[in-house]
Amino acid sequence: MESFNHLYHTSRLIVKYWDNTLSEEESAELAAWVAASEDNRLLFDELSKEEVLKEEMVQMGKYHPQRAWDRIEGEVMVKRMIPWGRVAAAMALMILAIGAKWWYTSSMEPVAPVIVKAQQTKGKPVLVMGNGSEVVLSATDTLLTEQSGAKIRQQGNQLAYKETTGPLVYNTLQIPRGMDYRLTLSDGTEVWLNAESSLRFPVHFTGNSRQVYLTGEAYFAVAADAAKPFSVTAGQVAVTVLGTEFNIMAYENELAVQTALVSGSVRVNATVLQPGWVGITSNGNTTTQQMDIAALTGWKRGMFVFRNDDITTVLHQLERWYDVTAVYPKGKTSSQHFTGAIQRYDNIEKVLELLNQTGGANFKLNGRQINVAF
Incomplete structure (x- = not known):
């Protein structure tokens, strides 16, 4: 059966097929997947029907697609109930692909940001712009524009930056207690921020590195770019990667910073982690331990x-x-x-x-x- 990561990757190829943006290599990869089994071919044929796509996108707009997928992932990774079945995998792939299409193509009108004072933002996520102004984020679909010209799309509990050029400008996303939030950086890296967390990041990455700063807890799915290593600074921890998935828990009231590696490889300060291992950093020292990664990332689901x-x-x-x-x-x-x-x-x-x-x-x-x- 297909793994979670492979389903996720296949869904992205299907979205590119819809948008006619597949490279020759990606087109060959998708064709090989379709030809691999009759189930794949039937599912792809169904997803290629325009009337099915439109109807499913309408239904998708009635709920949060990420929550739907996280629930499926949670059934497998947290509860560890049963292996992927054919029906479960097909349903997961449909939710991923149509959800991504819905997210990136649903219509949005630019809305002027609401500037508020900090004391008025309790219990709501806040985006601190490059000029220091604060925008309270709500469930209303909006399209924000940074002073550097960067376009920022907000929809529900999700925020996405489009790749742009210009001077180095940082934004800070602050998440209050009682909620989590999903952020897509300009390079395609996806970040899930847990409650009472914040992330400081460039609206677009310049030079030969990608640097962000975390307080609290976040799960990172880093877009691969060998020429620009991605690094996260969280208190006494500096994590450096090329492209991988990992979780950092760096709350101030916890005794240690925990870096849990899901896939790929990361360096925590001077210590290299392998998947399934956790770097525990306290008083500047990092030790490693094998732990239940699905348990540590359960909050994301x-x-x-x-x-x-x-x-x-x-x-x-x-x-x-x-x-x-x-x-x-x-x-x-x-x-x-x-x-x-x-x-x-x-x-x-x-x-x-x-x-x-x-x-x-x-x-x-x-x-x-x-x-x-x-």
Whole structure:
């Protein structure tokens, strides 16, 4: 069965086929995929019908395509239920391909950005432009223009930059508690930002490197470019890659910065990671450990995934997502650890109820405060 990465790649080839932008090499690759099986040929024939494409794009506009795909990915990677089946793979490919087409071709009218003061932006994502002005991002489809001329497309919880030229100008995307956000940089690199995170990045990359700065947590799917290494600075960590997928967790209230490698290869400071390994950086020192990468990236699929995590780690995640504060009993500690997966979009009371069933600690919500009893 096709892997997640191969399905994702094939969907992009199909979108290029629709747009008549396939290179000779890509055209041959897509033709080989179609010829590989009768299932592939039938699915491609269905996706090539104009009436099917239009109808599916209308339906796609009624929900968030990334959430749909993340849910499918989550079934396989987090819950580890069953291998890819023919029907599941076909459904996933349709969602990826039609979702991408819908995202890049749906009509949008330019809208003047709304400039607001910082104290008015609580609970909403904010884009800080090159001149320091702040734009509150909403669910309304908009087309923003940076002072450098860069075009920025906003749709739902997604922001995409188009490749441009001009002076080096940085933007900063700030994500509040209680939500996540998807960003496509000008080189095609995709970034998923977790709650209470921010990313500072150029509106387009110049020179022979691609440098961004992270606070909080983000998942990166880096567009390959051997001539321009991609690097992320997150606190005491500098991660350098050419093209790969990885997750960085660098919140200030955590004891260490964690860099989890999904595919490819990255260098964390002076330490090289291989897929399935995590670089743990504390006090300037980096150690490596094999860990459950699907668990560490569960947030990207709308899940809290705990693998023998201590109570502080668990509550930090709840604080960031539900915008609450945990209060611990004075003079008491707990050695309790948690393992399991909980839907992140459920009501917090339900999450606390599930945690209470594990025993050893009691969690009670009082307004915006979680009272913890051991």
